[in-house]
Amino acid sequence: MRQTDWNGRKVGILYNAEAALVRGFARDALSEADTLRTVALARRALRAIGARVVDLGLGPEARTVLARLARRPPDVVLNLCDAPLGDVTLEPHLPAALELLCVPYTGAGPAALDLCRHKSTVKERLRAAGIPTPAWTVVDPHRPLPSWNIWPAIVKPVAEDASCGIDRGSVVHDRRALRARVERIHRRYREPALVERFVGGRELNVALVGGAVPRVLPPGEIDFSAMPADRPRIVTFDAKWRAGGTEDRGTRPVAAGPLPPAVHRALRDHALAAWRITGVRDYARVDFRLDERHRPFVLEVNPNPDLSPDAGLARAWERAGGDWTGLLLAILEHALRRGPR
Ligand SMILES: Nc1ncnc2c1ncn2[C@@H]1O[C@H](COP(=O)(O)OP(=O)(O)O)[C@@H](O)[C@H]1O
Ligand SMILES: [Mg+2]
Structure with a gap:
């Protein structure tokens, strides 16, 4: 792919600057706080290559940011906002607004975001396409x-x-x-x-980055070996967001251990099929578990997955030989090439 010269390009970073969420448990907001760290890292990485970064932190209302986007649109927006106004159900609305303003943005469009949030609808589509997903x-x-x-x-x-x-x-x-x-x-x-x-075998995930035919990155795996025997082998909320806790230590993300070639192929094929079926774009991660016969089952498709350097996507990208800035630019590049919609 032709490399964009980012020097002087205007890149907007869109994110939720307010950590409070309107539903669920108060601690769910921890996941939002982590995004702020990714925003800071992205800002620094983009400035380092000469891009002009426009801060688009959403507060309790969207008016200011939308007005700014309409007045002086950046060349492209890095969309890191999964809960505008603290509400995950509003996630699709920001890309929708960006399309109306003709501003190119990274990641999935409104329809794919809405679809993927509804796990059972995605499961119906997967099942209809013959992709295994747990009953x-x-x-x-x-x-x-x-x-x-x-x-x-x-x-x-x-x-x-x-x-x-x-x-x-x-x-x-x-x-x-x-x-x-x-x-x-x-x-x-x-x-x-x-x-x-509950499909209790190995937990694997496959990240994809790219355009119509995305690049499939080497699979990642969750190493549950340090999980105390009395706790289920699942990635709980605390495992994801309470750093250093028992469940964090018991769910270590690692490169996938050796896999039979047929399983490796199935993971790849199912991940690509899931990408196509859901209409996600630029980057995504598909979560799997193996059953007792080592057959992979898709748990869910994550559009715009966590971009932080220690999350599964960035780790897989690095295992494939890239660095974090390169990942960011690959995603921005695809968005820019696609154009406003
Ligand atoms: N059907 C299942 N069988 C086994 N483990 C599961 C299943 N569904 C979810 N899990 C566990 O729960 C975690 C979170 O579930 P997931 O469906 O990926 O939701 P989320 O969108 O919150 O990541 C998974 O990473 C996995 O460890
Ligand atoms: Mg998941």
Whole structure:
């Protein structure tokens, strides 16, 4: 690909400057605070190559930032905002506004962002395309618990990410625990609960970066070997966001250990199919687990995944020989080449 000369280019960094979220648990905002660190690193990396960085931190209202974008549009926007006004349901609206203002931006468009947040809708599409995803049911608030007889099961909010609502009580072994967990999701997140078959083998993730046919990066794996035996082997909220805690240490992201060639191929094919089916762009990460027969199941597709240097995407990029600034520029380059919409 032709390399853009970034010297003097105007790059806007769009992010949520307010850490409070409107739903869920107060601590869910920890995931937002981490984004601020990524914003600072991106600002520094872009300035170092001569780009002019425009700070687009969203406060409690969007008017100021939108007015600024309309008045003096940057050449391209790095979209790091997954919860405008503290509300993840508004995530698709920013790219929509950018399209109306004809400003190119990185990552998924409004439709793909909205689709991927709804895990069960993505699962339906995957299943229709023959991509394995764990058996599931969705329980709406105020509806009776449907029959369910696959144990263990995991219960998650149907439309959150960043492991919000996932803790060591999320894996349930009987109907009583299932009911309690489903009610808790309804209460805290005011949204349906997703009940899934717990697929307990190795956890792998595949990051993709690029255009219509993206580059598939070497798979990553979660090393659960330091997880205490009495806790489920899952990436909980605390594992992701409470640095240094037991669950953080018990979920070490590493390069995937050796995989049978057929499994490696399946991960790659399923990840590419998931990219196409969901319509994500520029960068994405697909989360998998293997079952007892080493068959990969897609848990979810993450559009605009965490870009921080210690998250899975950047680690995979580095394993493939690149550095973090290179990753940032690859993503910006694709956005710029695509143009405003
Ligand atoms: N069906 C499942 N079987 C086994 N583990 C699961 C399953 N669903 C989720 N998990 C565990 O929970 C974590 C978070 O779930 P995920 O669906 O990826 O949601 P999020 O959007 O919050 O990352 C996963 O990384 C995995 O460890
Ligand atoms: Mg995930």
